[in-house]
Each structure stands twice: as structure tokens, then as C-alpha cells.
Amino acid sequence: MNRDAAAELAQRFLNGDLPLDALRAAFAGDQVADLADATVDLDRQRRCGYPEVIYAPGKPVDSLLRIVSELIVRDQDVLVTRLEPVQAQALVASFPDGTWKQQARTFRRMVGSSTQTAGRVAVITAGTSDLPVADEACETARWMRVEVVEISDVGVAGPHRLPRRLPEFVDADAIVVVAGMEGALPSVVGGFVDCPVIAVPTSVGYGANFGGVAALLSMLNSCAANVAVVNIDAGFKAGYLAGMIARKARTTD
Amino acid sequence: MNRDAAAELAQRFLNGDLPLDALRAAFAGDQVADLADATVDLDRQRRCGYPEVIYAPGKPVDSLLRIVSELIVRDQDVLVTRLEPVQAQALVASFPDGTWKQQARTFRRMVGSSTQTAGRVAVITAGTSDLPVADEACETARWMRVEVVEISDVGVAGPHRLPRRLPEFVDADAIVVVAGMEGALPSVVGGFVDCPVIAVPTSVGYGANFGGVAALLSMLNSCAANVAVVNIDAGFKAGYLAGMIARKARTTD
Amino acid sequence: MNRDAAAELAQRFLNGDLPLDALRAAFAGDQVADLADATVDLDRQRRCGYPEVIYAPGKPVDSLLRIVSELIVRDQDVLVTRLEPVQAQALVASFPDGTWKQQARTFRRMVGSSTQTAGRVAVITAGTSDLPVADEACETARWMRVEVVEISDVGVAGPHRLPRRLPEFVDADAIVVVAGMEGALPSVVGGFVDCPVIAVPTSVGYGANFGGVAALLSMLNSCAANVAVVNIDAGFKAGYLAGMIARKARTTD
Amino acid sequence: MNRDAAAELAQRFLNGDLPLDALRAAFAGDQVADLADATVDLDRQRRCGYPEVIYAPGKPVDSLLRIVSELIVRDQDVLVTRLEPVQAQALVASFPDGTWKQQARTFRRMVGSSTQTAGRVAVITAGTSDLPVADEACETARWMRVEVVEISDVGVAGPHRLPRRLPEFVDADAIVVVAGMEGALPSVVGGFVDCPVIAVPTSVGYGANFGGVAALLSMLNSCAANVAVVNIDAGFKAGYLAGMIARKARTTD
Amino acid sequence: MNRDAAAELAQRFLNGDLPLDALRAAFAGDQVADLADATVDLDRQRRCGYPEVIYAPGKPVDSLLRIVSELIVRDQDVLVTRLEPVQAQALVASFPDGTWKQQARTFRRMVGSSTQTAGRVAVITAGTSDLPVADEACETARWMRVEVVEISDVGVAGPHRLPRRLPEFVDADAIVVVAGMEGALPSVVGGFVDCPVIAVPTSVGYGANFGGVAALLSMLNSCAANVAVVNIDAGFKAGYLAGMIARKARTTD
Amino acid sequence: MNRDAAAELAQRFLNGDLPLDALRAAFAGDQVADLADATVDLDRQRRCGYPEVIYAPGKPVDSLLRIVSELIVRDQDVLVTRLEPVQAQALVASFPDGTWKQQARTFRRMVGSSTQTAGRVAVITAGTSDLPVADEACETARWMRVEVVEISDVGVAGPHRLPRRLPEFVDADAIVVVAGMEGALPSVVGGFVDCPVIAVPTSVGYGANFGGVAALLSMLNSCAANVAVVNIDAGFKAGYLAGMIARKARTTD
């Protein structure tokens, strides 16, 4: 709602044409698109810096296409996460200029060229099984127009593998570390750098791993002060936070 | 280790005066002060951007004074956390230019004037019982020379309390949200802003709160994409992360 | 057992025709229909205000049909929950005047017109994935002849979505709030209204959601005083409680 | 905010004397008293039907007195919960017309006569150890001006104890059932009545009771459809919900 | 209620002097003594074979004395469990012919000579720390007039200790096995005998013992078919079950 | 090993024909049949009163047939539990005089007539979904030549259903109670009888049932003194314990 619209409402209220409750409601929210089966938050780019991201599970294909179209016609960058192959194939068919990453389970479509990047994020994984989660983080950061570097398979069992990659991540604005099993890698990375580390526990492992809980607890209890944690397998959220930090670090207000 | 010291070692090795293993060890680590009962990490400011923070529990008073002295003589800003009153009183007696915040359980001593700040952090609490944790976060951010604004007692049970404080936190570089009970506040704050939210679950509550686990799970499962989590009652870590993000956002590289 | 039947038993006992134990048993219970494979509680409408509801899982189709018939011949409104499609199809074939809601997994058949309603219940969901549970609640309330309004997809991540729907639920007699992930919505709704809120955690989510436990704990720890909780995914129970409250609120004793 | 105040704000905005953001904020919230160390929600009676209840833990005595005074001068009924004896004694000294119930840990002060009640609540306990929690529920309901009947020590181990008290609770508008150990009593009570049952698990018990978790799970899984659950030991919340239901049942809109 | 009392009630009902509801209630329960602060179940000996046992925690001394007196005047054997020393001392002072076992925390007073025993129970402990729980089981069995043999400190770490005691327990009618830590002893005992083994996990241990949960799970998963489990530290319940089995085994119906 | 065999060994040892270690081993164990892939415990009937029961999961069909044959040739009653249909069909084909109960997943073959029974066990279920577990208990008790009575679908939600069946179970020697959901039935049954109650939690239920843990905890915390617990869904173990108690109660030593 811009100033003019607000002024019109205020005037109608003073004229007695608009009850007080209606005025309250109008000020409370007006930036929503009510589709048949979803309420798309169109105000989010203004409010939060980025458009709404679409979480695919359970959404019928036609509903998904409708929501994506709605964003595209409003010139917003599109990111869809946790896609089933059948959903992804429908998106690619309808919007061939978008990018489907199968392992990451994401679909991304940028407005205009996506080359102008600001900030730099490193995404580091402990083992090769952590790659799908890491890829989701990477695609999310790219959607935010942030530069991404991936460093894989440098877990603590082979302790000489990480230091030799140090030059690649020591200057990042934010680092995502993805690890399962005992989840020790974020603490080790955190001790080497002066930027925030977003730790993502993965459900990789077996036995008393409890679907990622062992790694989650490990990361929450990290003795490194610069380690924050997101949910198990939450590659998207980690990429989003890292991208947001990198953008802030490189953007002149 | 600077270049000259490295060159001398290399020369001695080539001369056969230094075995290969000793050379390796020398390159591996040389930035440590071995006190009687602790190994102080003096390299941390260079490596991580800030000096080592001292975690007080279990440390005898004389040991604590020795470590703090060690940092002061090297011109480093001092932060001690989780102080018992008897420890704090000894610090204040020895270093009267430092600041003890009783509720935060912190002792902070800055080198020179602490007025030049860079970046701005908001620390928001759900209820008054969350204040000690929030204060620890505030003191940590101040030690990092970041501007801090505190907003208290705006939990979701009175939903009109948060929006009226919006102007105070909407432009922060990072926000710390401290909440116990059901831990819903970070999600709500996250929906209003375009910066990272560091959520701190507190052990405030009773019944099936499980010492903060209910709030922790709530925050990990937050539907807001910009919410990362730290350990229960971990005010220090939240303040550290928020301060680090704020510094990055406002510092020209 | 009415007064006459009781008097006859008492007389037979006094005459010595009925042992004391038999008299005790007769007073203890006589309102049950012993079918081949179930014990239908026919007294429940008198005792609890509503007929017995049939929980479908594990019941063979013929057994299910028999139980439903038993209720119909006694002029009782029928509600079956958690139906498998094959069970539902058999019910629809046998009783075409009943209503099968596929997403809600319910079958409902009312005696006479179902238009006369008493009381009003709002059923609010956080996200579209919570709809099946919400639908079960709605169907249950309708079976209780209570008016229902559904409000969907107004979770806290888009905090401006709920207040604009306030007029629709602010005057309800009871509100069901269905939410997964961090389960924060019931607290927020609870702060806006002066009626009981029945919170239903759903198993929607991933990672450290633990099949709905995160939302369950969140709701149990709600800082809003008017929030009670039912089991995970227990749409039926929430609808039943809300309907019962609404009926009480609108019925003259 | 009444209509006149709203009109004045709208006019100032149209005149250009008030920025749009300030207008938004004014509409968002204006019913708050900012004390030194708390934000009292004065709008709650209008919004939720009852004034704010004061949770005592951690509040300094002078702060507590100040908040209670604030409510009294505004003619609101006062309820304070979870009082330490020292807090309670200060309240009694300052407000001798209030009532301190030591076992319930509550302080209650009513405006005018509290005799006119509406609705009726039964509070039933399984064992004598559950009494403190039950008393908190009773005091809460009384503060809501609802009639209360207490029935104690009728747990399932002596199964003939409950039915003989049936006439006392069968006509209640809502029932609070307080039980520890295996928490079976709410299910049994639920099978006898046609009103909502609010179950409160208590931390009474030992061994694998886990501080009330055994009873909590039992109640969540109750096979009785009219049983909702609140947090462990949450007597206040149970009394509040039951009182709210009773008021609705007996109040003509 | 005997036949005469029942007949009188039935006659009054037929005469119209007693409403139907009152008749129902009278038949439902009449074997209760309503003390000031407790409802003593006087019918239990007839119904369950033994008088009510008094659980001491939280009971004021005078209330405890009153309940014990009530049982004594009705010629019932008395057992009080989980006594605090102050409670126990008051019992001993008032009823000097009773027995207080300090380690077991029990008070027992028998009617007449307690020598005539029926059946035989063995109580076996893994370590000396399990003795208090075992003693509670022993005293319970003695109160049931069953012969008891105690075998201590024969845990599996010294595997040759148990077999040499075999002759003492191989012919018992029931065996109580009390063990903390890994709780392996019941499985081993179960493999040697042809009678039921009641396993009692104790909270003895440290680390990942979780207050007895490790032993509890171990016992529930016992590969021996004749092992049933009671709650952690529940010596009373184990002794009660074992005594009941022993009585049945040796009593001619 | 009988006396003669022992004497021969002792003589050989004295003659120097048998080393000390071999003598020790011989006394330690000699009652085992080493099949290709299992070690059958042939001594169990002597030691524990009943032959070894065969747990089917994971056993190849031919191995299963071999073990059953081994028992049959030694005139032992056979019980096999947790059978897959394919295993069961092979057993029926090879031993047509045995009984396969499909719902119970058991195979039972008795030596001679199985009519002479001793003792009586009642098996009570809360709901129809608990029947498979109850049937396993029944078959186990029958294999032990104990009389069995089944009482189904008498859970606490319809509280008048249990008392009317009282005459059928009040005189049992032991009672198995099978219940899922909140697991309240064993406590209620325990309050009516003077014999041991073996409670079996089942994994029936949903939401916060946690695969039977809710019922398990409920039963462990039962306020009835005569309730012991076995593992979740452990119908066999409950039947075994109840049968053992019943046998003891009715057998003259």
C-alpha cells in the first residue's frame, strides 16, 4: 500500500464510508495473492529482501505451475525446493529457461542475466553422501546472486584434507558446512575463519545416528563461537542465511 | 610466525640443524601461550577476527586473573562469560576499568575508547525471564564494538506488542531473538525483516519444556528461512554471531 | 434402564429370584450391543451427548457395514474416521445418502436435514499440508451440527496474513488451529480471541520435527492461556472438542 | 483506541502531520503500559475476555507490587500464580483484601463482590499429591467468577470411588482432571460425561514417570474423544480453559 | 454391602423412598472411609486379597497416624512405604509393636503372630547399592506372610558368584531380581529357574544410565521368557507381585 | 547329567584320564544339541519347566523344520512364534497335527491329548486392534496346558463394559491385559482382582503414541500394585508368565 492508497482509505474512514475495523484490516495486510489453493506472499521481496520460495512437497503440478507463473509475471526470481522428478519435469517443460538440479531437487529461474554477483559463500561437505544437501544450499545462494564455491569430502577422519583447501574458503563472507555422522567438521572450520559458519546436520549415518540427531547435537554444542545451526538436511535454509550475510557484507547501504 | 622466523627455520632445516618433524611442528602451531593450567590461543584475533573469550566456570580465581592479565598486556579486548560472583568481584578489584554485568554474568574490558562502533544489532526477548541470556548477548556484541538495541517482553501472547517496536529493529544488520516456552517469537520476527535472525532458546518454562528443548525444536523447525539457532541459553554465541555479521555488513574490506 | 425395569429387578431380588451379584451386574451395564466382532456402545448418546464414532483402521468391510447399519436403524448420526479408500467405497455403495470426504478420510451420514446448526467453530491451518487434518476436524464438527468456517494457509512466516482474516474467526465459540513445523500459530491466534483454542500438531515437516513432536511441545508450552492440545494429527478429537464447546455455548439448558 | 482517537490520527495523516509509518504503528498497538521492567497488556480484557494474569517467578517484589497496583487502579480482577512465600507475603501486606492460597501458590483479588457466578466447573484429582495443581485450577476458575466443585482422591486404583461421586460432576460445564503416575483418570471421567475434559498431567510419581511425561503421553493418547491436554502441572491453564468454557455455556451473547 | 443392606435399599426404592440414582450410587460403592484428607479403601482386602498399602510421601504426620489407626482398629495388617525418618519416628512412637526398616523406608505391623507363612520368595541383588530397593521388596513380602530369602551382590561381573547360590533360590515360588547399571542379572537368573522373575531396575549407576532407564530397557528386552518388569526402584510392587504369586502357589483354594 | 555319568567322570579324573579343565567343562554344560545353524537347549524343560520356544523371524524354512523335528522326536510340546505365512505353511505341511493360528502368528503341536489343563488365565483386550497380540498370549498359555478365557473390546472409553464381564475373570489365577493408546486398562482391571496382572502395551495408536511407548510408560507407572509389564507387543511373554503362575497355583508340589 503506497501513500495515496492509504490517504484514500483514511479519507473514506473520516467520511464515515469505512468502518474502523475495515480500516484496521486494510492497514494490516494487502500484499497477498489469493490463488485457488494458496496464499502467495507478494510483499516478501520488499519486506524480507527476497521473493517467497516455493516448497514443493504435496503441491499438485498445476498448482505449482500457477504459483511459479504468478511470480514470473511479477518479475521475481523463482526458486522451488524439494521437487519430485514429476514436478520438476513439468516445470522444465513450461519454463525451459529455468534450471533443474536433480541432486539438489531445486528449480531456479532468474530474471535477466544472473552474472552480477555480490558476496561470496563457501559450501563445504564432510563426505560425498552430504552432496545433495550441499547442492540445495548452493542453488539457493546462486538464486540470491551470490558467488558460490564448493569444497567436498574433507571430513575430519582425514585431517590433512581440510587445511590444503584453506585458501579457497578463508576469505568467504559466510560458510555453510554440511556434515552427518558425528558432525565435527563445523567446529574445525569455525576455528580457522573469521566469518559466520552455518552448520547443517545431515541424516547420513547409521546406528545411533538417529536420523541426524547426533550431528545436530554435536553442532549445537560446538565449542567454536561462530557456529549457528539449522534443521537436519536443511540445505535451503543454510544457503539462504549464508547468502543473506554475504549480500549484506558486500552491499553499500 | 612471520616471514623472517619462517626463513630462519627453513635455513636451519636445510643446514641439518633441525629435523623434519620439528620443522613440521613449528609450522603447525606457534601462537600459543602455555600458562600453568591453560593454553591461551593468542593467534585467534588474527585468525578469527576477535581475541579468545574466557569461559569462567571451574576456573580458580588466580588462574582467571592470570589469563586476563595475559590478554591485557597484549592489548586485546577482554570478555569473560558465565562468571560466579566471587570470580567477578576479584576481576573488578584487579581491573577496575572493566565492566561487570551481574545479570549477564559477564566481565568486559575494552582497549581505549569503545565508542567507535560499526554495525547495529537488535536483541529481542519474549519475556522478562529471558533477560539474563539477552544481556549476555548484548555485552558480547558491545565487546565487538557493535551498536546494540534491546527490546524486551514482546512475546506472541500479546501480539500487538511487537509491531509497535518495528521501527527500532527493522534496519538492524542482525537480530538476536531470545525466547523460552514455545519459542515462537523468532519465526514472527523473521517474517518482518530482511536480515539474519539468530534464535536462542532459553530454559525458561516448566512442564514439558524439558529445559529448553521445546523452544529449541520450535526454532529449528521455524518456517521462516532466515532463522538460525544456537544452543539453549547460549547468549554469548548468539551475540557473537550477530556482532560478526554486523561488522561484516558495515566494514569496507 | 428406566425406572420400571429397575423396579422389576429390585422386586425379583427381594423375592429371591435374582442373586445379589446379578443385581449388581444389571445395574452396572445394560446398554451394549454385542456384535460378532465388536461391542457397540449404544448408551453413549445419552451419556456423552453424541453417538459412538467409528474408527475404521483394521476393521473388515463387512464388520464396518454391520456397525454402521446398527447405528442407522437406531436413528443415530454416523461418523466414520480414518477410512481407507476401499472401506469408503463400500460405505458409499451401501449408504449413498452419506458423505465421503476423501482428503479428510471421513464418512458422515446425518439423520434428517442437517441444516439446523447451533454454535460456530473456526478451523485455521498454518499451511496447505495441514489441510487433511483440518478437514477431519471440520467434518466432525459438521456431524455435531455446528457451523464451520475454514481459514487456510495463514502461518506465521507471513505475519500479515492472519490479521486480515480476523473478522472471520474473532466471534467463533471455539477455534481449532492445525499446524506442523514449529507449531507457533495457536499461540498467535490465542492472543487475539476470547474463546478456547484447540491446537492440533501435525506431522508435517522434516529434520528435527520428529513426526510432529516439535509442534506438540511448542503447543503444550504455549504462553497463551487459552490453548489446549490434542494428539498429533488428531483432527477428529479437536473437531469433537470444539463442537462440544460450541454446542454448550449456544444451547439453552 | 476508540473511534475519535482513530479519526484524529487519520486527519493528522491526511494533513501531512503524521508519516505513514507512524500511522501504521499507531493502529497496530496502543493498549500497553510500559513499566520500568515489564510491558503490561491492558487491552487483554477487551480482546481475550479476562485481564492479564501475572506469572510470579523471577519477578522482584517491588516490580510485582507495581504491576498489581497498575491493574487495581484500572479496576481489573487480579490473579498472580506460582508465588514464592516471600512474594505472597508482600502482596498480602499491601493488598489485605486479596486471598493467598499457599498450596495453590496463588494470590487473587476481586473487584466488588465475587458472588455472582456463571457456569460450573468440576476439578477432580486422582490422588492427594495432585492437590496443589488442582488448587491452582480452582483459584483460576474462581477468579473468572465461575462456580467450582472439588473431588479428590478418586484414582483408578480404587475403581468404585469415582462412580459414587458422579452426581457431583455429571452436570458440570467443563471438568479439569488432574493426575500423575499413569494418568488414566481423564479417560475414565471422559467416558461418563458430555462436556469437555481438560486433563492436567502432574509430575507426581517416580521411576519411569519422567517428571510427568508418562501421564502426559497417556492423556494425549486417551481413547475418550472429549479429552484435551495442557502442560505438565499447568493447573492455571486448565482452570482458565475450563472457566472460559463454563462462562460461554452460561452467558447469553 | 451384605444382602440385608441391599434388600433394605431395594425395598426403599420400591416404596419410592429412594430415587433411582441414589440406588445406583449405593450399589456402586460403599466400602470407603472418608477421612479429612484421604479416602481409605476398606474393601480392598476382600476385593484384592490384601489391605490398602500406605504411600507416605507428602502425607502430614497426623494424617498418616490417623490412616494407620483406621486400619488397625479394623484388624488389618499395616504396611507403609517410602517413609521419611520423621514420619517413621512418629509411627514407631505411636505403634511400638510395628517394625521400621530404615534402609527399606518401610513400617510394618502385623496382626497376631506373623510366623505362619505360605510360599517362598527369593530377592536377589546385583550389587550392594541395590539393597534399599531389595529390602522394600522383602518387607512387602513379609507383610504378605510369605517366607523371604535374600541373596546379595551376585551381579554378572563376577559370573561365578550366582551359580554357587543356586540351591537357595532354585525352588522359590517367585523371584525378585533387583539390578541397576546394565540390568543383565534377571536374564541370567531367568535361565536357571522355572518360576516367574519380577525384575526391578534401579537408578543405581551413572553416565548414560539415565536414572535407571538403561536397566529398564534391558529388562524389558530380556531374552528370558519368564521375566516381567516393574517400575524403576519399585521394590514394593515387585515384592507384592512375588508375594501374591507365592501365596497362590501354596494356598489350597 | 545323572549321578552315574557324574561318577564315571569323577573316576576318570581321579585315574588321571581326564584333565581338571575337562572335568569343569563337563559339569558346566552337557544338555545341548548342536545343529548346523542353531544350538537347541534340550535341558530347558528340566530346568525351566517348559521346552524351548522357537522364535521364527529370520530362520530359513528347512532350519525351522529341523528344529521342530528335533523337539518332536524327543516328545516335547512345540510352540513357534512370529511366523511368516510361508514358514507357517511349511510347518503345517510337515506336521499336519499341529495348529497354525494366523492372527496370532503361532504354530503349536501338543504331545498326546491336550485336554488335561491346570489353572486358568484370562486374556483381556482394550480394543479389537489388540487381538493379534492377545491371541499370541492365548496360544502360549494353551501350549502350557492352561485354560484360557478371552474378553475383548472392553477398554475404558466405555467404562460400563468391563464390570459386566467381571464374573468371567474375577477368579482367574493370572490375567493378561493387552492395550494400546493410553494403556489405562491394566490399572482398572488390577483394582478389581486379587491375582497378578501381566500388562502388554501394544503399538496400536497414532500421534504421540510412539509405537507403544505411551502405553508402556502408563503401565509401568500403574497405581495398581499387582501390575507387572512386559515388552511392547510381547504377547508370548505375557502368556508364558501368566501360564506359569496359573500352573504353580494349581499344581501340588
Added chain:
Amino acid sequence: MNRDAAAELAQRFLNGDLPLDALRAAFAGDQVADLADATVDLDRQRRCGYPEVIYAPGKPVDSLLRIVSELIVRDQDVLVTRLEPVQAQALVASFPDGTWKQQARTFRRMVGSSTQTAGRVAVITAGTSDLPVADEACETARWMRVEVVEISDVGVAGPHRLPRRLPEFVDADAIVVVAGMEGALPSVVGGFVDCPVIAVPTSVGYGANFGGVAALLSMLNSCAANVAVVNIDAGFKAGYLAGMIARKARTTD
């Protein structure tokens, strides 16, 4: 890196041809083979005594073949664990001189004759269902060129089965004990021997076994001092530790 390579690097650094950071990195790590999709640790045999073991899950067949080839060309013994059949068949086809154990899910290929063994490990299982985990331990120990003896089906339910096998394991250098259900066997074995016992909990069991957690807790709380624990079903790790201990015990330094 040998002395010559180190000297060359040192000289280049002194000449100014190599920056300090590059020198540091070179010393940190140089023993890695960067394949397309994995980082093989070729230095492990020197550092840890054995080559890297390949964990198969999630590895594409061609990637697996490439890694195995890489090790073979460097004359290292190969061990692959947790193989899917399709992976195993490809390995057997390519390297027919290797050994695939289907139940153990391992592939092993030794360089030269594998007969010269050092040390001796016993692998003991409680039941036949524990065999796959035990086999993985055996294959691992064989790959380490350690002698292995397997003893199966000697769980505590038949307590006379273990002692008669004592001569086979009493002189082992290390013992692996594999057990599910209540996990009591390691404690019993630990009491008989003077060597370390590595306990492996298995996920065998049902009910409150929780996928091996019951056995895990039991083993962690073992009262035997010589029992260490590895993860649930972690046969490989147990075999590795036992083999390492056996090698140390029999190798002259």
C-alpha cells in the same frame, strides 16, 4: 613427503620462489588422490597402519571400481563394506581374486598370500540373528591379517552354553561380542577374560528395543571394566579395533 622433497620446498621458499602460505599448505597435506568424485586418503597406511576402507552406500558402481583400482595399483589390501548386491557383483566381475561375503556385505582382496597372521580375535554372538554384523567384524579382522574364531548362539538365556566354549576364546587378544535385545552378553564375557571386549549392539529385537538403543545403553553401563562399545550394528568398527589390538599384542616393535 620425504626429506628431499621438504628440502626442495624449503630452498625454494628461501629463494623467494615460494610464498610463505604455499609452504605452509605444502607441509600440511600432500598425500591425497583427487579422483573425480572422491578424495582418497593414500597416506592412511603410513599414518594409521592400514589403508583406507571403502564405505559403499551411495557410491555409483563405476566410482567404486575406480577407487578400488586406485588402491590395487598401489599394492594396498582392499576392504569394502555395506555393499549392495549390484555393487558386489560388479566388484567380483572386475576383481575375481577378491572375496565377497554376502551376509557380511563385504568385499576383501588381499595382496599376496594372506596366511601369515599375527594375533587372534574371537567374535561371539548372542543369537543367530546377530550373524551378519558378526561376519562383518570377522572379515575386517581377516583383512588385517589376524586369526579369527567365531562362536555363535551362546546368549544368556541358556546360561550353560557360554562356559563350555570358554577354551576357544579365553586366550584371545581381543574379543568382539555382538548382541541385540537386552545386550547382556558382553558383561558376562567380560567377567571371564583378561583382554579387551569390544561390544556391538545390534538392532535385533522388537518392542522397546528402539532399533538397538536398549542393547547400546546396556553395554555402555556394563559393570565389567574391560568392555568398550561401538555404534549399533557397527561390525566393521568392532573388527577393526579388535584386529588393531591383536596386531599390537603380537607384533615386535
Added chain:
Amino acid sequence: MNRDAAAELAQRFLNGDLPLDALRAAFAGDQVADLADATVDLDRQRRCGYPEVIYAPGKPVDSLLRIVSELIVRDQDVLVTRLEPVQAQALVASFPDGTWKQQARTFRRMVGSSTQTAGRVAVITAGTSDLPVADEACETARWMRVEVVEISDVGVAGPHRLPRRLPEFVDADAIVVVAGMEGALPSVVGGFVDCPVIAVPTSVGYGANFGGVAALLSMLNSCAANVAVVNIDAGFKAGYLAGMIARKARTTD
């Protein structure tokens, strides 16, 4: 029991002077000292390589003195763990040639000179708060006459601290690693060495540490193959296992 004693027993049995059961019992166990309140296992040194270790908690002082005396008169090395100060002072007063380590809570008394050591164990801690647990491990290893080196405060937060101590532990026969918080250190140490690592989680930490469970899970899930785990805070058990391995590694059979 030596050969002569066995022969005498065998002869008495053949003569009919000794029943079969008595003979069995005599062979089963004869190496036990039955004190008033404990059963001391005097055979353990022969069977397990070391005398019984005394666990102090709950033992009265006089009982403790009696047990220690019993071992001393039999020329066995003494180790007492988990001492309360009052117990320790009594031991020191009675046996002044023993060593009480206050932080380790141990008392140790060696027979003759304790200088001849065999094998070498390293005990490494992550932080200074882990020292008490580490000290218990050290004292245990010393009691086993193994050489011990302690390396403290080298946790992963300062990643350059561990490698510089490498020469001190790289050649150990076994390593104990003690760590709380996220428990990452054992994995890192495990990657550097070719000997077994015994990991001890400590209850050091706060928040979601859960009394050491976070570290425990982390260690169980360690990606390093040579890491075994003992119970939380179980310094004794870790020292015992490491000492046993070191002894084996250095002892000629």
C-alpha cells in the same frame, strides 16, 4: 581350587560323602571372600589379569577399610574410585603409603616399587573442565603399571594446538581422549594415529548437551574406525581398557 582339592572332592563324591549338587557347586565357585556386607572377588587377578577395583559410592567407611585390608593382606594392588573426601581421608589415615588424588577421586596403593612399567598410554583432554575424568583414567593406568602421558586443553576450537603435541602421543599403545561439548576430539585424534582410541564423553557443557549425551552420540558416530566409546564420565573404564591394551602390546606371552 587346585588339582589336589579337586581330587579330594571327587573322591568324597565317589565315596558317597558328598551329594552331586554339592560337587557341582564346589566346582562352580570357590574364589570368593564373604565379608559382612560384600562379596569380594579374589579370583579376579587370575581370571581377568587385575584385582577387583573398589567402587566407593555408598560404602560405609569401615566397610571400605575392611575390603582394602582384605586385598592388602593378599598382596594385591589397590585402586578405589569415586571417593568422597571423608572416605579418602580415612583411607589415607589407615594406609599412609597409598596415594589419594583429590581431583581424580581415587586412592591407589601399590605392592612394592611401582617403577617397572610396561606399555605407554596417552590421555588427552579437550578442555580444562575435562581434567577430573582424565585424572581418573591416568591413575587407573598407573595402577596397572603402565606409563602415562597427559596432554590437556587441545580441543578443536583451536585447531593448531593438537598437531604440535603429536610427537608426544603418536607412538602410544593406546590413547584415551576425554571431551565434552560436541565431543569432536576423538575423531580428530583417531585420524592421526595407528592405535586404539578410547573416547570418554564428559558431562561438561550446557544447553542441549544433555549431561554428556551430545558428546556420547558424537563419539559413537565417529567416522574414525579406531574409536571405541565408554560411558559418560567413565574415566576409570577408559584407563582400564587403555592400560590393558598397552600391557598386551608390551608383554611377551
